């Protein structure tokens with residue numbers, strides 16, 4: 001049975017100075033699941049989160065937590081009555097309180113119960129024994145874990161996190177993300193996490209809600225959002241992309257890489273074939289002498305190396321294509337640094353191409 005929906009947002013809308021910055025946003029998050037609200041700076045992610053938290057008032061829409069309206073017609077519960085935990089980039093621990101006092105801050109009940117919950121959470125975030133320290137004695141990553149424990153202490157039904165990792169050292173970040181995810185899953189809250197970093201969303205999310213210009217443009221599992229983007233901008237948000245422009249004729253589009261099936265596109269309509277650099281393949285087997293295509297790879301097309309860079313895990317090679325002088329970029333695992341001017345044959349993985357009508 002699917003987990004119960006904990007957070008349900010319907011048609012939430014907010015304008016500032018007559019400009020809609022959040023425009024009919026709807027989403028739901030089940031218990032124990034993480035949804036990442038992902039999008040470029042200024043697209044309305046934080047405003048959405050703030051409306052769910054109750055610190056910003058929507059112009060319209062409804063927010064339900066555990067089936068109960070916390071905002072809607074005639075209802076507007078204050079943040080503290082919504083059972084939400086909050087965690088922001090500047091998570092501001094109370095400097096004069098100890099770690100244990102910080103974690104206990106939002107807890108009610110008797111001393112023994114509070115102490116037990118604090119102990120349980122400090123253990124969960126791997127900070128047992130730190131209870132009597134003060135925030136300034138901790139590293140950034142440790143402080144972040146205390147903030148997580150503090151937000152989770154009252155067992156919120158919904159956890160709202162706004163760029164919670166962006167203040168952290170790059171080297172620490174992945175480890176802290178993974179540890180945080182583990183704790184969130186153990187606690188079972190429904191989590192809505194705001195981020196502008198696709199890598200973070202891919203790493204953390206059960207579901208990604210891709211936002212642009214105040215709207216959610218695509219929502220789904222990371223695999224689907226990455227591998228079946230709704231438009232060119234959605235594809236480009238996750239990686240560099242290559243774009244091949246051509247004309248669709250009778251549901252087929254001829255390109256220098258062979259013909260592509262383009263059903264649903266008007267006869268004579270312009271289409272853009274979008275491919276990520278890792279799906280552009282170099283015809284190594286033939287030592288660059290090609291062409292000799294296989295059915296799967298389509299027709300190879302010749303290009304000349306403009307620039308090659310080694311990025312550690314992969315090399316990025318820019319080619320100037322013979323067919324129209326356009327630049328296509330291929331990503332090759334490991335070290336591959338051909339000289340500028342080298343001619344090589346490229347093939348594209350047809351099964352990994354996205355076809356969009358121009359203007360989409």
Ligand SMILES: Nc1ncnc2c1ncn2[C@@H]1O[C@H](COP(=O)(O)OP(=O)(O)OP(=O)(O)O)[C@@H](O)[C@H]1O
Pocket residue numbers: 016017021039040041042043044045046047048196
């Ligand atoms: N209180 C406010 N008054 C006026 N404009 C606001 C207010 N709050 C947000 N905005 C504007 O609304 C838009 C969306 O802001 P928001 O902070 O929600 O975006 P975001 O996607 O979270 O971006 P970032 O990642 O940069 O925080 C921005 O153009 C912002 O300037």
